[in-house]
Amino acid sequence: MTDTLKLFPAGIDTYRQPVVYMHEDCHICRAEGFAAQTPVRIDLRNRWVIATLNVVERGGWLDIDKAALSASAWSALAAQTGDVARFSHPEPPASTSSIRAKAYGARLTRPDFAAIVGDTLDNRLSDLDLAAFITACAGDRLNATETVALTQAMQAAGETLDWGGRVILDKHCVGGLPGNRTTPLVVAIVAAAGETIPKTSSRAITSPAGTADTMEVMAPVRLDERDLRRVVEAEGGCVIWGGALNLSPADDHFIRIERPLDFDSTGQLVASVLSKKAAAGASHVLIDMPVGPTAKVRSPEAGAALSARLRHVGEAIGLRLAIHLSDGTAPVGRGIGPALEAADVLAVLRREANAPPDLRARALDLAGQLLDLAPGAVAGSGRARAEALLDGGAAETKFLAICAAQGGFREPDEAPQRIEIRASSEGTVSAIDNRVIARIAKLAGAPRQKTAGVRLGVRLGDRVSKGQPLYEIHAATSGEAEWARTYAERHEDALVVTEESR
């Protein structure tokens, strides 16, 4: 009895979930007892993948002696049409017992986490297993020791960039504040100051735009390690997507599950951030942490707890950390969404009159604090240096040089569909709900659609008249624009206008 079938592409995109389609009467299904949704191991040459079985009924589009693969399974195997692959039951992954133990409240060790990370990278764990792992660690269910262990396991599973003992600066924002797109500005200023800041960024997890999404509007961000080094040697800095570098590669798998679940955890957040920073070869890292009732970090107490965990893990893995607690009560800048945020960044760099002053101020604070963190800096001098580099145009010049080195600068596009949301009464803008605004931007298509998002027309404390535009929904398609509008009209709490009673 042979356990092989000929492969061909199913032409079905199941996002990252590998799926194999087999005929219900196929000899392997019968012999092995495979049934729908069974995990199946497929070996081809020196590659293998665990795919979920979907069974194609007789009389359908699939021949009995063939197996069709989803796009993700096809690329994981680097298959060619007609390749003959071997099919078998996957061994039960040992790490599921650790996930189960964690769900029941047990403490895990570094070998436990290493096994989970390894099985994740091997596609041995199902999406349900990963969802269970994420949930079992949610909130504060990973303690400090576990967080160190997870961080180290995640870093060790991928590459670590070696910068030969140089001082490498880095920054990271823990997110939760729409439009807080300071990274391109900080990198431009710090690199203009002569420091080294090879910034690898991520795409959005649960927000309308990640730094890589925003930067990609202005320059290519998919660089390999060789190109990254070339850009950094030439310009001192870069802003690229870290996903192509295999730095803490399990993180992307966890993010794939966290994104639809729309939650993460203190421990996983810290492990995600610091495993990537350590893998990128950073020596000195500034963490930007916006705190506000609708930001990711909602209270000073939560900020203090997260800071303590970051410091503990940073120290344990040899990173010098500074933490910048900032105001997270309202979005920063005007745009929320990749292209809209890029436009804000460029306005600041170009010192345009209508550049968002809050974004400018934040970028200068962060760049200044990062310059102060570098060895040999004169304490407290960073802010003034940063301001001089921005106002003198050195930061703009450096940013354009970085974009050129990454593959060429381009201006952001604008969205074809726009809908204005207007004030239903006159009064004062008394509250902006970051989460609702972010949700509207996501429903409009961000970050998938680069030009989609929300552009704020007013700020906290502004006086508005009835009918005045409060914000504008930007979308690539009319369907998405309408969908976001429907949600926006049901959520007037997105932007609260309080009528004066006097």
Next chain:
Amino acid sequence: MTDTLKLFPAGIDTYRQPVVYMHEDCHICRAEGFAAQTPVRIDLRNRWVIATLNVVERGGWLDIDKAALSASAWSALAAQTGDVARFSHPEPPASTSSIRAKAYGARLTRPDFAAIVGDTLDNRLSDLDLAAFITACAGDRLNATETVALTQAMQAAGETLDWGGRVILDKHCVGGLPGNRTTPLVVAIVAAAGETIPKTSSRAITSPAGTADTMEVMAPVRLDERDLRRVVEAEGGCVIWGGALNLSPADDHFIRIERPLDFDSTGQLVASVLSKKAAAGASHVLIDMPVGPTAKVRSPEAGAALSARLRHVGEAIGLRLAIHLSDGTAPVGRGIGPALEAADVLAVLRREANAPPDLRARALDLAGQLLDLAPGAVAGSGRARAEALLDGGAAETKFLAICAAQGGFREPDEAPQRIEIRASSEGTVSAIDNRVIARIAKLAGAPRQKTAGVRLGVRLGDRVSKGQPLYEIHAATSGEAEWARTYAERHEDALVVTEESR
């Protein structure tokens, strides 16, 4: 712009996950911004379903103006080929915020659980959401108040059988002990005693056989409410699959996720059991709880905690409960797997010389305790009554009558593939690991393959010689038999033979 497409069946079985296949260039994908794995709402006449989008690449098997549905989505919509359905973004289900809150450790209320149960039944929650819910409740993360609320929400979401105030006896085993197939015996004895015991059973969740799987080997178990009442009015008892009756219907959805995750929780276990018992109209319920280091309940302390939770919830929802703590150190009977367990049941009913004495004793204990629980019973008389009914043949007669009323009795089949696992040394059988034995039975194909499983040849404490058969793997296919053997040979701890040192 129209938001409709013509439907046809994809001929793809994705088990219970509804999937819709759409052409990447289809106008709805473009207008709505649908991308792979997006949830899509499909409306057809008065039905609707939320399906996961899989995108079919251009040049594939799908026309641009059509949408293909997986078997589960097709049946949920009761679709006919060529039906024109409407496609839209699903509203974000409100209950995801409750799931997130629970993951973070919050307490949920009955309305929260009702919303989760409702969205589950409407297929609004993704499998990842459900996995997060199961995990967020794992271990003891639901307290007593939450467990009552979940139980009531689950019961209220389905039908409740009305027996007009009659005394209705019921029993349930919390599982975890392979081969513990007492239910058909208890029903036969209790119905033979003249009591009413309309038993609805489930299929296996994480075990090699559920009672419904085992009973189905001997008689049809898919009965609707009308047939259930007919059988019970005629014979006083039945053993049917509860899944067709819409009793606590969310339970099956949770089970679909718990099964691959291979874990559940105290609260969800209690809610699952008692919501079904209440919905079946039971007034007096005996809970069989095997306790042992490799059973589902591992220690007397865990048994006490689960008993307390069951009593608390039972009292809150008006059920009279008795709990039977039993020995869970080793499998009961010889067979593990549907047909093998059915053979043990029949051997006891027929008073065969080689009938497993432990299964017989357990069934008599449980039947006796349940007869004692009935109003008007002479305390302590149940065990002797049960024994008389079994030994006199009344239970066998009653069981065959019940099977006939359910649609006809049949003898269990035997598996075509068998592999003996032999002792590698002489000594004494000092331990049997229920979990490993159950795993071997599942790898052999149980419960999917009715004849598959494990047949034990020895019992705890038996002396064995080198090469003596310890147990036999039964399988429907050679692939499954080999797979189970490979695992068994790597796990000698399934059945430990200790060599004498004297």
